[in-house]
Amino acid sequence: MFNKVLIANRGEIAVRIIRACRELGLETVAVFSEADRNALHVRYADEAYLLGPAPSRESYLRADKILDIARKSGANAIHPGYGFLAEREDFASKCAELGITFIGPKPSSIAAMGDKAEARATVIKAGVPVVPGTEDVGNMTNDDLLRIAPSIGFPLLIKATAGGGGKGMREVRSLEEMPTLLASARREAESAFGDGNVYLEKLVEGARHIEFQIMADSFGNVIHLGERECSIQRRHQKLLEEAPSPFLDDELRQKMGDVAVRAAKSVDYVNAGTIEFLVDKDRNFFFLEMNTRLQVEHPVTEMVTGIDIVAEQLRVARGRQLSYTQEQVQFKGHAIECRVNAEDPFNNFVPSTGRITHSLIPTGPGVRVDTGVYPGFEITPFYDPMIAKLIVWGETRAQAILRMRRALEEYRIVGVRTNIPFHQTLMDSHRFMGGQFDTRFVEERFSMDDAIEPSEANSEIAAILATLVSHNETERSAQKVRRNERDASNWKWVGRWERMHR
Numbered sequence: 001m002f003n004k005v006l007i008a009n010r011g012e013i014a015v016r017i018i019r020a021c022r023e024l025g026l027e028t029v030a031v032f033s034e035a036d037r038n039a040l041h042v043r044y045a046d047e048a049y050l051l052g053p054a055p056s057r058e059s060y061l062r063a064d065k066i067l068d069i070a071r072k073s074g075a076n077a078i079h080p081g082y083g084f085l086a087e088r089e090d091f092a093s094k095c096a097e098l099g100i101t102f103i104g105p106k107p108s109s110i111a112a113m114g115d116k117a118e119a120r121a122t123v124i125k126a127g128v129p130v131v132p133g134t135e136d137v138g139n140m141t142n143d144d145l146l147r148i149a150p151s152i153g154f155p156l157l158i159k160a161t162a163g164g165g166g167k168g169m170r171e172v173r174s175l176e177e178m179p180t181l182l183a184s185a186r187r188e189a190e191s192a193f194g195d196g197n198v199y200l201e202k203l204v205e206g207a208r209h210i211e212f213q214i215m216a217d218s219f220g221n222v223i224h225l226g227e228r229e230c231s232i233q234r235r236h237q238k239l240l241e242e243a244p245s246p247f248l249d250d251e252l253r254q255k256m257g258d259v260a261v262r263a264a265k266s267v268d269y270v271n272a273g274t275i276e277f278l279v280d281k282d283r284n285f286f287f288l289e290m291n292t293r294l295q296v297e298h299p300v301t302e303m304v305t306g307i308d309i310v311a312e313q314l315r316v317a318r319g320r321q322l323s324y325t326q327e328q329v330q331f332k333g334h335a336i337e338c339r340v341n342a343e344d345p346f347n348n349f350v351p352s353t354g355r356i357t358h359s360l361i362p363t364g365p366g367v368r369v370d371t372g373v374y375p376g377f378e379i380t381p382f383y384d385p386m387i388a389k390l391i392v393w394g395e396t397r398a399q400a401i402l403r404m405r406r407a408l409e410e411y412r413i414v415g416v417r418t419n420i421p422f423h424q425t426l427m428d429s430h431r432f433m434g435g436q437f438d439t440r441f442v443e444e445r446f447s448m449d450d451a452i453e454p455s456e457a458n459s460e461i462a463a464i465l466a467t468l469v470s471h472n473e474t475e476r477s478a479q480k481v482r483r484n485e486r487d488a489s490n491w492k493w494v495g496r497w498e499r500m501h502r
């Protein structure tokens with residue numbers, strides 16, 4: 001059984017994992033790139049080792065170096081976090097060969113779910129509903145696909161079997177345009193994944209993206225921890241997640257949860273994973289794919305279940321049984337997570353880099369912030385722009401929204417632009433409040449035009465303010481930050497909304 005965990009990741013998730021290890025009395029080993037010498041995960045770990053230059057392929061993707069550091073440091077387990085090496089079957093196998101516990105599923109489960117066409121075929125056999133589409137696995141030729149397409153019907157989607165993130169995905173409206181789109185989808189998939197294989201699915205229009213958290217131990221116990229609503233996204237990047245989904249009732253939740261467990265069991269799943277579904281307007285749901293890792297948005301599930309998912313991952317990786325049966329999982333209240341990205345929502349969300357000079361982190365009742373950055377840390381262009389996750393909990397969805405507004409108002413980050421104004425605008429949107437949105441919402445129905453862009457003068461004032469507050473001088477009259485316009489009517493709105501949903 002392991003007692004020393006190497007965290008093969010960076011940023012907030014590395015910090016999150018170190019915290020869980022600490023609480024369980026496990027020793028921690030951090031790895032870092034040249035850009036991350038002063039990162040929080042390096043400071044919090046018991047030991048830290050340099051991987052190499054900033055670019056991921058020279059640092060966090062260097063499986064060989066990471067395994068070498070594990071051996072040298074005596075780490076007998078590796079937690080991969082998300083991204084980087086988390087869903088690489090070969091890495092998980094290599095860990096096993098070297099007698100290192102990979103804190104995640106078996107290599108065979110990663111492989112089975114990694115190929116999206118194979119995943120479809122596997123879950124279909126287990127009686128899991130999928131979107132109508134191709135059911136073969138392995139290489140399908142354009143001739144095969146053109147022949148099958150009319151029986152699936154248009155519009156349809158070409159998807160990459162190595163898939164994920166919308167890369168290599170094409171909407172097809174007619175048979176005539178299909179050859180061209182097949183070629184470009186294959187080209188894009190080839191360059192993104194080194195694999196140009198594609199499959200077909202009927203296009204489900206106006207769907208929501210709802211996913212179920214799975215936890216499984218090595219004794220065959222598989223449970224779900226409820227769902228997360230993930231439809232608020234832009235260009236396949238999630239921006240906000242919440243639990244529970246405002247769209248599900250108990251009956252549908254139970255049905256989808258049972259199906260999610262069945263899908264996980266079909267690949268002998270162990271550890272934490274996520275089953276993604278599309279849910280259409282008529283509440284039909286379809287398996288989309290399984291993510292065989294811990295996810296960015298796991299905290300919203302932790303907030304509504306009280307379960308520490310990372311601690312549970314460590315527990316089952318040490319060969320113990322799950323701490324909960326399905327019946328023991330209780331849901332309470334509502335949680336929302338806003339991903340705080342270093343990007344400019346007023347300028348097409350372009351990444352923003354630079355040193356964070358000041359910051360004020362929201363706290364108080366029901367507020368959690370998971371971050372890997374702090375004042376003095378430099379945001380570089382080498383990694384994901386997400387610098388923090390702001391998570392709130394409330395008794396009801398309406399209270400969670402009010403709490404999120406309050407927390408977003410408190411949040412000050414100076415030195416880089418962030419998407420906090422986007423989240424503030426979202427919290428004021430009636431469609432969001434009413435839970436009336438699908439995956440097209442941000443791109444097609446949402447506008448930042450009415451939001452107040454922070455001016456240079458304002459950010460200077462904010463900088464001065466941050467300094468003042470950090471020196472314990474609470475001169476609040478100088479405050480020139482944006483407040484929500486609808487403050488006065490918030491409570492009226494909450495009352496109305498909750499009466500409507502009783």
Ligand code: MV4
Nearest residue numbers: 131157164165166201202203204205209233439
């Ligand atoms: C779909 C779909 C509609 N119909 N499949 C996008 C990424 C990939 N993981 C699956 N995706 C989709 N698959 C069918 N048959 C719509 C999407 C989709 C989407 C899915 C989840 C979250 C956001 C999305 C945004 C655009 C399209």
